[in-house]
Amino acid sequence: MSLSLRMSPGRWAALAAAVVAVELANRIGGPGMSLVLAEMLILALFASSLNLLMSYGHMVSFGHSAFFGLGAYGFTLMVTKAGLPVEAALVFGPITAALGGLVFGALCVRLTEIYCAMLTLACAQITFTVLFQWYDFTGGDTGITGFMPARFGMTEANFATLTLVVLGICLAAMARIVGSPLGLSIRSVGQDRWRAEALGLAPRRVQLAVFVIAAFFAGIAGTLFAVSQGAAFPDYAGLGFTLDALIMVVIGGLLSFWSGVIGAVIFSQLRHWGPLVTDHWGLALGIILMIIVIALPHGLASVAGKLSRLLGWEGRK
């Protein structure tokens, strides 16, 4: 993983291509395609936030969807219960998720490896259960619906473009963090906590910081998702969303900044087009995942990296 994530010509070209692709898809594919794109971009942000935790902090989370759900509910509850304007309520999604990250993270960083991962799962299950059963406040299993038109009343095409812009800003912020002293400290603790501690770093504080940061970005994704649906459901904090994000990061490849984005693009398209091609798309997904894990342990990002170096987009000083 390079310390520097400056925008090289290749990356500018990729960003421009993404904008053009979204616009083309909006115009050619129609509303249906725009919604698929918007969901893909939201998942890219969600998976990228998990990737921050996994690739840089070397912490596996089975409960990252808790922050996605808290983001969605933090926003919707501020609209429905506190009566805030939708625009003002938007900031409360990520803040709620970050606060959740602070509380859950303070518990989870006390343990390491699989025990930490299981604790994240427990935290997410608690979040899901509260959202699912607290009917008076969260609407229980029926969720919160009808409080605003989906996507603010924006067209599907506009919303996909807006989502791309938000994703771009969030990725730039993540790149800044990764390339900063904080990012270096996160990587240090992730790679060898004993060495980091012997140098004077308190590993738990650093892990808590990355937990909160990842939760914040997951909260932005959850908020965007609630906006796109015009609703929030307990499933957003369920195991399904976490597993989807984990699959995306594995497809994209651990130890790469772009794995969340690459994984989300592949996974979303597979999920959208797979059922149209075969009734056994779940089986196909499993086989694809197996091939990637065995043949490309660093995921598709490693292939993209090799291609980028081959084309001379990377490695120039």
Place this chain on the structure above:
Amino acid sequence: MTTDALLSARKVRKAYGSFVALNNIDFDLPRGERHALIGPNGAGKSTLVACIAGQLPGVEGSIMFKGREVARLMPAELAQRGIGRTFQISRAFLQMSVLENLISANVIASGRWFSLSKSLLCEASDKAGEMLSTVGLTDRAQSTVADLSLGDRKRLEFGMALARDPDLLLLDEPTAGMSIKERHHLMELVAQRVDETGKTLLFVEHDIDVVLKIAQRVTVMVRGGILATGAPAEIAANEQVQAVYLGGHH
């Protein structure tokens, strides 16, 4: 505690169940001294180093460092108070380059690990560049740690330990697994750096040639206790020590 002791241990005891790894150790380390810990495998040398570095829980007794009790502090706190260390099995950030390892060490040493500042990163990079030259790894700056020879890894670890400008350097078997030439090169570098900066060095070593050449004083440990302490020549002439190394001590 003697008046000029940087580190002073009293009745330090560490047990794993019924096995006593360290048994009421009394140990003084004067400021500015190069001190070697030697002894057969299982004598307790690395355990003593780990106790001083705060790595082990359940340590009994007292360890005073710069006049303050540190026996129950965590490794990070000890590093902040001026104890730098290397490990018996080399520990560096494997997926980073040599330069990134040293930048990380300097960022952590700055105490501003949470910063997003690029200027801090530039400062750390400058210091890392100097450190590369000090430990003789300038030409390996962009290599990942995984690609380094054992000798180069040990040099890197030594450089990282220096980042915080510690008063006491603990090196646990710094030359283990290295060729004779590499051993002498590394330890000459260590001794030179320690003398130049007035630091105190405590190192665990099995190579007696290296010990006799580098150490100003030597402590011999056997079965969790201290057998003898003295100048290298005294230790070399000590019959009990000779018995240990020739297999006569049971």
